[in-house]
Amino acid sequence: MVGVLVGIIILAGVLNVFIATVSSSNESLQSARLNQELRAIMTIMVDDIRRAGYWGSASNSTSNPFANPSANTSLQVRNTAASGNIEATSGPCIVFVYDATFRGGTAGTVDASEDYFGYRWEGTSSDGIDMRKTSASGTVDDCTNGSWEAITSPDITITTLTFSTANTQCFNTSVSDGIDDDGDAGTSDAAEENCTATPSTGDVTVSTQQVDITLSGQLTSDSSVKQTLNETVKIRNNLVQTH
Secondary structure, eight states: OHHHHHHHHHHHHHHHHHHHHHHHHHHHHHHHHHHHHHHHHHHHHHHHHTTTTOOTTOOTTSOOTTSOGGGTOSOEEEEOSTTTSEEESEESEEEEEOOOGGGOSOTTSOOTTTSEEEEEEOSSTTOOEEEEEEOSSSOSSOSSSSEEEEOSOTTEEEEEEEEEOTTOEEEETTSOTTOOTTOOTTSOHHHHHTTSSOOOTTOEEEEEOEEEEEEEEEETTEEEEEEEEEEEEEOSSOEEEEO
């Protein structure tokens, strides 16, 4: 009787260890799965955003048609929430253009069906991340028009997607250090040099664009399995503007 009791106690202990091991392994697998899914999505977005403004037939004598604010082809972060899909320094949608000759179209020409790209999350747990395929009206600064497709699995619930351009730096190349070139004594040279002040007509500014991305998600089947990723993208093509 004593032997049977001891055997039962030992067996119960072994079963507890086995159950704990299986449970821990399952949690590790679930966490790894979520991390793999989110990492794949982040890699797709980072690699694509880095191409913003690429011009296959670049020319020194012509402004870049793939990064032209006046033509709405420059990289923009938008707020797609109820406040009105407006441009912002931080938001859940990013839109941009580059010369995607690998998709067809004319090299050096902004083609609405091939050269418009973007990523968006519409802000609720029921929304996945969408990738822009084409632009319906040929404008980059709208996160609602055109053709979009989901790139997230229904097994993953996205809880945060934020793009931020707050760390983009702008330099006015027409303003020299310590010199009031345009004679406006009321405006500091420092403000003019870093584009805080409105550039004068004819000034040339260069923006070294940076996009900071925060992506958070969880397993749809288990909200306790969560993950947050952060990435910084340096846009290869600076935004050059003549005012």
